[in-house]
Amino acid sequence: MAPLVPSQEELQRRRIIGINAETVTNIPSTDFPGHWPGESHSWALDKFKNGFNVEFHRNDPYEASFSLIGLDAAVANAFRRILMAEIPTLAIEYVFVHNNTSVIQDEVLAQRLGLIPLKGSVEGINWMQWFRKESEEDDGTPADTPSDFNTVVMHLDVECTINADAEPGEQDPRKLYHNAHVYAKDLTFHAVGRQEEYFAGDGAIQPVNPDILIAKLRPGQVIQLEMHCIKGIGADHAKFSPVATASYRLLPDIKIERPIIGEDAKKFAKCFPKGVITLEPVTSAEASRPGSGYEGHAGELKAVVRDAFNDTVSRECLRHEEFQGKVKLGRVRDHFIFNVESTGQFESDVLFLEAVKVLKLKCARWKRGLSDLMA
Structure with a gap:
C-alpha cells in the first residue's frame, strides 16, 4: 500500500505554531516516521535539499540577519550555541603588571583588559595552537610555555604628564595633560617568530574598537604591563565569544480570517x-x-x-x-530568523560559516565514535 500524501494545506497547517491569547498550541514537531498513520516522513537528503533555503536580510560587517528555512529546531539551536561558545578567538588571559600607580587596582585593570575584543588575521588565529594551562588537578600534565604558536604578546606603557602648551584656564584633563585617558589604541602588539608572517599589516593583532576607555590618569601616574593573549572559546569564558548577540526567532504568521x-x-x-x-x-x-x-x-x-x-x-x-x-496569530516552526552581531574578530556572515565547520567536525567525531562502538 502506497503511503498517504497529505495535502499542501494540511502540511502548511502543521508548520504553524498557534499563538493564542493565553496559550501556545501545536508546539511539537510531527514530521517523523510513525506519528501520522499511513504517511512516510523518513528523512532523505534530496528532500532536505529541496526544502532547505537561506535568505539574507542584512549583511553588514558587524551585524547580519538571515533566515534558515527548512531546519529542525535542534539544528538551529545547535548553530546558535556554537556561535556563542565554540568558535575560537583570541583574548587577553595573563596580565603581568610591572608598575601601576593609577587608582584602578591591578585585578580590576586586568579584568577590564581581558574583556577588550581583539581582531587579527583569521588565518593566523587558525594557525595558532591551543595553550594548555596548568591543571587544577595534580595529574602530572605539564603546562605549556609561551611560544610564538600559542601566545600573542601585547604591551601597555603609558605615563601621564603635564601639557606645557595647554591654554591658560583650560579645564579639560585631556588637554591639560598627556595620556590623561588611556584607551585600547594604546595597546601595542609585538610579533615574535612566525607571527611576523601571519599577523602583519592589517592582520596585526589590535583592539576592534580603539576608543575603549581603560583608565584615567593624572600627572605622575604610570601603567606598565605585559599581556599574553591565548586562543579560547566562549564555553571557557565570555571574553572569548566572537559574538555580542546570536539569537533567532520564528517567522510570524498573521491570518485575517x-x-x-x-x-x-x-x-x-x-x-x-x-x-x-x-x-x-x-x-x-x-x-x-x-x-x-x-x-x-x-x-x-x-x-x-x-x-x-x-x-x-x-x-x-x-x-x-x-x-x-477575525485574526489568527502563529509562527512558522521551521523558519528561523537569525540575528548575529560580531564582536569584530570575524565578519558577521563568516561567523555562521565557522559555526557550520564546527558542527561538521562534531558530527565527524561522533561518527567515528559510533563506528568504534559498532566494531
Missing part, C-alpha cells in the same frame, strides 16, 4: 509594529462578491497584512473583543 473594516481596521493596525498591517480601500469587485464580507463597503479602508516579518507577536490584537474570531 474575517474582514476588518473602517475604524476597527485603524485600531487593528495600531496593535502591530509599523509596517506590519496596511490599510487599503475595498474594491468594487470585493464589495459585489457575495459572501466576501465586504458587501456595501466599497471605498472603505480594510486591514491587510503587509509584512509579517517585522511583527513581534505581542498578542495585542487578541485582547480586543472586536477582533475575536
Whole structure:
C-alpha cells in the first residue's frame, strides 16, 4: 500500500505554531516516521535539499540577519550555541603588571583588559595552537610555555604628564595633560617568530574598537604591563565569544480570517509594529462578491497584512473583543530568523560559516565514535 500524501494545506497547517491569547498550541514537531498513520516522513537528503533555503536580510560587517528555512529546531539551536561558545578567538588571559600607580587596582585593570575584543588575521588565529594551562588537578600534565604558536604578546606603557602648551584656564584633563585617558589604541602588539608572517599589516593583532576607555590618569601616574593573549572559546569564558548577540526567532504568521473594516481596521493596525498591517480601500469587485464580507463597503479602508516579518507577536490584537474570531496569530516552526552581531574578530556572515565547520567536525567525531562502538 502506497503511503498517504497529505495535502499542501494540511502540511502548511502543521508548520504553524498557534499563538493564542493565553496559550501556545501545536508546539511539537510531527514530521517523523510513525506519528501520522499511513504517511512516510523518513528523512532523505534530496528532500532536505529541496526544502532547505537561506535568505539574507542584512549583511553588514558587524551585524547580519538571515533566515534558515527548512531546519529542525535542534539544528538551529545547535548553530546558535556554537556561535556563542565554540568558535575560537583570541583574548587577553595573563596580565603581568610591572608598575601601576593609577587608582584602578591591578585585578580590576586586568579584568577590564581581558574583556577588550581583539581582531587579527583569521588565518593566523587558525594557525595558532591551543595553550594548555596548568591543571587544577595534580595529574602530572605539564603546562605549556609561551611560544610564538600559542601566545600573542601585547604591551601597555603609558605615563601621564603635564601639557606645557595647554591654554591658560583650560579645564579639560585631556588637554591639560598627556595620556590623561588611556584607551585600547594604546595597546601595542609585538610579533615574535612566525607571527611576523601571519599577523602583519592589517592582520596585526589590535583592539576592534580603539576608543575603549581603560583608565584615567593624572600627572605622575604610570601603567606598565605585559599581556599574553591565548586562543579560547566562549564555553571557557565570555571574553572569548566572537559574538555580542546570536539569537533567532520564528517567522510570524498573521491570518485575517474575517474582514476588518473602517475604524476597527485603524485600531487593528495600531496593535502591530509599523509596517506590519496596511490599510487599503475595498474594491468594487470585493464589495459585489457575495459572501466576501465586504458587501456595501466599497471605498472603505480594510486591514491587510503587509509584512509579517517585522511583527513581534505581542498578542495585542487578541485582547480586543472586536477582533475575536477575525485574526489568527502563529509562527512558522521551521523558519528561523537569525540575528548575529560580531564582536569584530570575524565578519558577521563568516561567523555562521565557522559555526557550520564546527558542527561538521562534531558530527565527524561522533561518527567515528559510533563506528568504534559498532566494531
